[in-house]
Amino acid sequence: MGKTVKVDVAVMGSGVAGMGAAYKLVQAGVKDIAVFEKYPAQGGAVSNCPMMFCSTPDTPEAQKAAYEVLARFSNYDGNMNLISKVVKYSSEFPRIFLEELGIKCMIKVDRDPADYGNKRAYTQGHANGIDVGDYYFLEGRGKGHAMALALLRMRINLEKAGVQFFFQTPIKKIVKTGDKVTGAIAYEKDGTEIDIQCKALIVASGGITGNMEMMKEEGVINVDPKFEEVFEEGKQVLITFPDSCQDGDGQKAVWEIGGKKTAMVISADPEVPNPGVRIGPNTPWLNGNQIKVVTEMPWMRVNEQGKRFINEEMSNQHTAMSRAYCKQSNMHGYQIFDEDTVKRMEEEFDENYVYFIFKGAKLSGLREQMDASIAKGNKHMCHFDTIHEVAEYMGINEANLKETIAKYNKAAEEGYDPDFHTDAKYLHPIREESGHIYCFRIFAGAYDTMGGLAIDENANLLDINNQPxxxxxxxxxxxxxxxxGEPTSNAGGTVYGAMTTGLLAGDSAAAYVRENF
Amino acid sequence: MKLEINNKYCIRCGLCEDLYPDLFKRNFEEHCIDVLHEELPAELEERAKQAVADCAVAMIRLVK
Incomplete structure (x- = not known):
């Protein structure tokens, strides 16, 4: 026999968005709220969060400046009124996270609204974030911890306020009566069906990261790329979100009742697959992961054809890099550098480029770490005396690669890169005379996925005719x-988009229930 | 002595496994963190204390 859960509002997912929604529902005085989560704990992809959040101050200047940056970023393809609401909700972050949830801010960086949109990636502390406000760097033991702790505290607060949490109980179906959504069907771990009767339903179940088949079907992963196995769970060097339950349940349930289908994309942290070495979610912040550190560096990247494809300054912008890799044949690229570069980095990482590589840090034991991986069967990295050997081993077009390197070296020598406009300070010649050539095959690893559904300015999900x-x-x-904008191009690693839309959905659902029942 | 994880509030971040792979292991089947030693060997007690202190959400306990 199944069970019945009767509530005013049901929430699907307890990540940043779902928790934000539940928080606003409680604030708005909604009495009966239930959160359904597939995973045994709250948080969703929050452990993939940066160690900071960005918040646009609630002043007309800041709100307008942030709005304009985001509108331009979306190529005016987003819902412009939704953008202004997202910006506005972001100004609540310091109150929610710092004051109410007691998360400690180590450093606050006040920005002049006139400068919004000028900083990129790690220069603002977050690989994928958009520069639209003040930055709050948070205290925590590792990546994502401050936000994960915030959501744990939020759950405890919500439980005290009477919100029911159902863990390991995914919603699989949405029930519509006439034109209205009136419920959903969830399943407990043992298969027991739960008939959820609700006045409103908030779907916030994230991407489809855990569903390889769906990622292929939806074109997120190219069908049958040469190194497909690296996208399987446990096969990547760094899996920031290794235990994903994001299987596309929300998207599928909404599409099934006529919801609008939008593009889905991968947004990832570029990685060298390294199955021989056990490296976990927090490893970049621990000592000793030299391979990860190197692959963050803005040195030359080529594709299988031996051609450059991006301004390597973007190396610290994970979304940009991983999307660029995905667009190359077989969804990967190569980073190539020589012994001179290694020697320079063994004195000090001179680029001052990636925020988790602190001043004074040195590269050490790179070749040993590579050799250890290669000995365990890793085929995604190599080092040889000649470019010929590297090209042959990795399967890169040798003639093109040599031509590309010659051109790149000339750009380094002249301090000007006419093809990709990479800053001269990051151009380091690649010479066999240095004694050695290193190469990594890099994929869009540690992946997130985004997209699939569309909302209006009230976070109302849209149907195929753009009707809420x-x-x-x-x-x-x-x-x-x-x-x-479509397709989405900002990672889920930011709370800026997820929490704001969650807060909006909570407020909107509360208003809907208040006014219609 | 043994280590215990409060699974109700553990956030499964995996920091314990990253820092103390000799004490913890992620369990992808059950979506939880496994404690590797039923009874903690005496030589690991100091590490276990550090692990308790390092848990981001203070959900690891060392119990008799």
Whole structure:
């Protein structure tokens, strides 16, 4: 026999977006709220968060400046009114996270709104974030911890306020009566069906990271790339979110009742697959992962054809890099550098480029670490005396590669890169005379996915005719295309998009319930 | 002595496994963190104390 859960509002997912929604529902005085989560704990992809958040101050100047940066970023493809609401909700972050949830801010960087949009990636502390406000760097033991702790505290607060949490109980179906959403079907771990009866449903179940088959079907992963196995769980060097339950349940349930389908994309942290070495989610912040550190560096990248494809300054912008890799044949690229570069880095990482590589840090034991991996069967890295050997081993077009390197070296020598405009300070010649050539094959690893659904300016999920579906709201990674533009191009690693849409969905669902029941 | 994890509130971040692979292991089947030693060997007690202190959400305990 199944069970019945009758509530005012049900929330699907307890990540940043779902928790934000539940928080606002409680604030708005909604009495009966239930959160359904597939995983045994709250948080969703929050452990993939940066160690900071960005918040746009609630002043007309800042709000307008942030709005304009985001509108341009979306190529005016997002919902412009939704953008202004997202920006506005972001100004609540310091109150929610710092004051109410007691998360400690180590450093606050106040920005002049006139400068929004000028900083990129790690220069603002977050690989994928957009520069639209003040930055709050948070205290925590590792990546994502401050935000993960915030969501744990939020859950405890919500439980005290009477919110019911159902863990390991995924919603699989949405129930519509006439034009209205009136419920959903969830399943407990043992298969027991739960008939959820609700006045409104908020869908915030994230991407489809855990569902390889769906990623292929939806074109997120090219069908049958040469090194497909690296996208399987446990096969990547660094899996920031290794235990994903994001299987696309939300997207599928909404599409099934006529929801609008939008593009889905991979947004990832470029990685060298390294199955021989056990490296976990927090490893970049621990000592000793030299391979990860090197692959963050802005040195030459080529594709299988031996051609450059991006301004390597973007190396610290994970979304940009991983998307560029995905666009290359077989969804990967190569980083190549020589012994001179290694020697220079063994004195000190001179680029001052990536925020988790602190001043004074040195490269050490790179070749040993590579050799250890290669000995364990890793085929995605190599070092040889000649470019010929590297090209042959890695399967890069040798003639093109040599031509590319000659051109790149000339750009380094002249201090000007006419092809990709990479800053001269990052151009380091690649010479066999240095004694050695190193190469990594890099993929869009540690992946997140985003998109699939569209919302309007009230976070109401849209149907195929762009009409809001009554009683159904959406938030988080799955709908961020509605304000970042289609396809989405900002990682779920930012709370900026996910929490704001969650807060909006909570407020909107609360208003809907208040006014219609 | 043994280590215990409060699974109700553990956030499964995996920091314990990253820092103390001799004490913890992620369990992808059950979506939890496994404690590797039923009874903690005496030589690991100091490390276990550090692990308790390092848990981001203070959900690891050392119990008799």
């Amino acid at each position: 579906i009554e009683g159904l709201y959406g938030a988080g990674d799955m709908v961020t295309g509605s304000f970042y």
